Amino acid sequence: MTFSAIIGAWVAAGLTLFILSFLYRDNPLFKVAENLYVGVSAGYWFTVYAYDVWVPKVWLPLSAGLLWPILPALLGITMLFRLHPKYAWVSRMSFAYMIGYGAGMSIPVTMTSQFMKQVSSTIQPLVAMSGASVDFSGAALFSIFSALVLMIGLLCTLLYFFFSAEHTGVLKVTSKMAVYFLMIYFGAAYGITVMGRFALLYGRFAELYTYSSGIYFYATPILLLFVIGFMIKFKGKKHDEPPLTEQV
């Protein structure tokens, strides 16, 4: 084990436990981890943007004498005018550019992927054929039943979003059906997500367990004791205020 890996294990285990301490209650250790996280992520994403966008798309082309990055860079700079209230309007140019692009581009793409593809795959024949005669086997009837459920579900749920009329009469029946379909959907989506989240939690715990071994100088148990001790002491204090440079 290299020295940097051992230090790393201590840092990682400590930060993991600091974040987990939030489950008990908000406390200074969580605040430390939270602010460090916000800071580090700001720096991390700065680096990502600098070396994925700024260097290859602006700096290198300009230094190589290519002029095309000038227009987008100028538009980007107008963004910074936001900081000055009097000239804030200059930033509208880049917003108009971005928003126009986003809106214009999304119309046909949404039409394809969210409208046409969804509608067309719902249209299925409500009959199955085997050769020239109608297929009445159990499997065929079941697939027709499924197609029918799919279609009715889609139509009812679509009508649920109908805004121009109150949900009365026929719409009352369909929207009642729609709510059932929506509930099944929500339940299924909820249930499916559980596995992935538990796998993540297991990953964190397994790592903590790894760091608890002798080659890492028992990082996890020592840090865990520290966190628990801190929480007990912190709770013992009358004020729930965080102690770090706090004004009393």
Place this chain on the structure above:
Amino acid sequence: MNIFKKTLPLAICFVIGVLSFLQYYCPHHLSDEFADVLNDHMNIIYFFAYMLGLISLSMANWGTIKRKADGWGYSVLLFVGMAIGIISGIAAKGEFIANNHMTAYGWMYTYIYSPLQGTMFAILAFYLVSCSYRAFRVKSKEAGLLFLTAGLFILGRIPPGQWLWSQIFGTACGGISGITEWILNCPTLAARRAIMVGISLGSIATSVKIVVGIERQYLGGTD
């Protein structure tokens, strides 16, 4: 001045909007080129927007430190984190590995950034459990349907659950995996599709309003 403050942005929005709309239908080389160029431009503008966010975050926290407001030490910590990210990143030129050794940036990513990110994400598992306990109670037929489906999926996704189901109910309808599969491909899909179709209509309507300049709140201010 009104031309610059109002007409010009609306005109830019309209022209870029219409061109981006038509781009989808035109397979010509120039049209592809246009899409590439615009994409690059968006990335570059986004970089400056990110700088704006960074400045805004720094200014807010600098203010906290200057005023010595409550918990200003945390703001110092935030700057420490930011410095770690930026300095290690620039020193390593954004590479995790250089000459087959992990750079300080790579170390920061592995031992600071990803544990923090992973743990925050993993906390979701706890919330899923507590939410299930609190919210999944049969208050109505609808709520019952929701948690019944959720329960089926929670049971049916793990091997011991499938085993348990087959011990009790047998393997009719393909066992619990067959049943969940059907729910996923039929009623669930129907609701999901309807939501998507509705969203597509709403989204297209909003886009049209923006391109033609009816929706111009993003400009902010009337002057």
Place this chain on the structure above:
Amino acid sequence: MKDIIAKLLKIDRRIIFLLTSLAILIPIVFYIQMPGLQVTESTKSVYNALDSLPEGSTLLMSFDFDPSTKPELYPMADVMCRHAFKKNIKVLAMAFTAPGVAIAEDLITKDAVEMHKEYGKDYVFLGYQPNYVSALTEFGNDFYSVYPTDSRGTNLQSLPVMQGIRTIKDIGLVMDYTAASYLDAWVAYSSDRYGFKLGAGTTAVNEPSCLPYVQSHQIVGLLGALRGGAEYESLLHYNGLATKGMASVSMGHFLILALIILANLMVLAQKFMKEEEK
């Protein structure tokens, strides 16, 4: 009784959090065998591919993932590394993602220490390769033009672990652990062209898109997420990270189910008692 139920229904969330932690933690520390795990054909063929290699042949592991998918992919890599060491098969480790290097070093060093293996003789770290397309294409012509040295700068050809290896075709089995499209590249640029044995491990989300390669026999088999790892471990009769992971995840699922049932029973009991009072 009524008070107890009312209190239990409004139980402090922190007790639930504690129960969740225990459900995840207990299988990590203690061995719990969960029933119902069936070994799929594609896991079995990965196992057979490694198991049938003669002593002294080579396993190349490519760690093409980063910390975000580590929980799903690390366990299967771990058990395969152990399987190889147990059978005296040499292990080469490489990565197309930069964070994969750290993960590989951590994993293999740990296993090697435990199983008394020697660096340079039984295993080697090749390091990071940023340009995967050219590397994959070049592997079939000359392995050493891609990796002239190991990750520590030693001349690779001088290491005993590399004896008898000139191109990638001399390697017994190649395993790609990935959550992204690296498998597509491995198949298209390398294995289809040079015809060596390639297996893969992937995440649950990516599994459907990788399965066609198994059906078309372009890869020998596929390990799918924690479950695939657990299946592999059950074939090796080893209680590793994946078995523990599956047990942890299953315990979590059962905890949720138990809590839902408990809460609803208590609500029903409450209703029943209220009616009785009337």
Place this chain on the structure above:
Amino acid sequence: MAAATLLSSARLYAAPPADPALIDRPYSVEGLVGMGMPYTGGGVALLKWSAMPYDGPAVKYKIYASTTAAGPWKEATTVPSNKNYASDIELPFWCWSADKNRHAVQVDLRDIFPIEQKAKRDKNASARANMIEDSREKDEREDYFIKMCKTPYYFKVSAVAMTKQPDGTLKPAYPETDSEVVSAVPAMSLFNMPRLNNFLYSLGLIAIFLWFISHAKKRELFIRRIPGLDAVDDAIGRATEMGRPIIYQTGALDMTNVSTIASTMILGEIAKKVAQYDATLKVPHRDPTVLPVCQAIVQQAYIEAGRLDSYRDDINFYISYDQFAFTAAIDGIFEREKPAAVFYMGSFYAEAMLMTEVGSNNGIIQIAGTDIDSQLPFFFTTCDYTLIGEELYAAGAYISKDPVLLGTLRGQDIGKIVVVAGVILAVIAVTIGTLCGWDVFNRLVMDPFNSF
């Protein structure tokens, strides 16, 4: 066995066997036509020829390409003869005849005649020098491609019958005989005809929206109740009474995203109400492009409410671009500042429940609206009110009661009615089509719904 059927089919074609010319050339290719593949960005040629009686698993077509009519010929591709019919290319009926009696093969000329490889670059060249070189190469590639799209290329096709040798290898049974040579210019098209239906639907919807918008002001439009939005006033009122802040979130995505734009519209309306009630508003941001827009919107709302005096620039503040760093900070704010109400409007991902569960534990009124369908269940189970999908887009119109915005809602409803009617009619039509075995009819029904 395969060879036997092959021979018999060859004989079938070669009848009458007395014709020596046919026996010498048993596998001819007839009716070859070449053209640029339509509806593409260029560089692709389309070759069509007649289906032959000998088409089968053992016969393959070899396609050769050249820059001159006389050669030299390059082998472009080899295709099986029992596939690759015109009907196998999935294009809609209004621009493609799905002929089962014609072979149709697309040949990408960029693969066959690639631009010449330049000498390898100096590995130690500076990044700047590489950039200049990259840009020059890109220009060259482009020029080459544009020239390619204007140049005629020449093609010929030959059919090859493979027979299995005793050692298991496949060998041609007859010497190849070439078809006549045809030429094609792989030109670029201006309009992607297969996307015509998409184009017409989009134009139709746009026309409906614009019509309703222009006619909106003339009459009152009804809109059904959306419970989540009726609760907005209560939530703001409660926050005012308790003297606690209201938090508004615009979601994860940037300003080019429609859900974010819808969210900023709602923010404008809510900010107006907050200003009127004199409550405290906080808008934390994840995306840097949304921050300045929201600053402008909130300021405008305070002006319209006549409360510019209580506007502060730090109502909007930036936290982090990072999904979970943002979430950690928000959870901290929930615990420390105990807001009375939180609005989640826009696109949210895995972070949704990480915030709502902390919020619900702190007794915060939470109103959510998202178009990310995978997160709806979590909002639904943890928030007081959830706007589902499209309701998010309707919310701005609902709160403001602006006739123009309400007009587009009416347009959306027309769209829904069209979909409902279209699906029912199409299902009936395809069912009849399937019953009667009218494949062509089914294609006519389905193609307008399919995207290409």
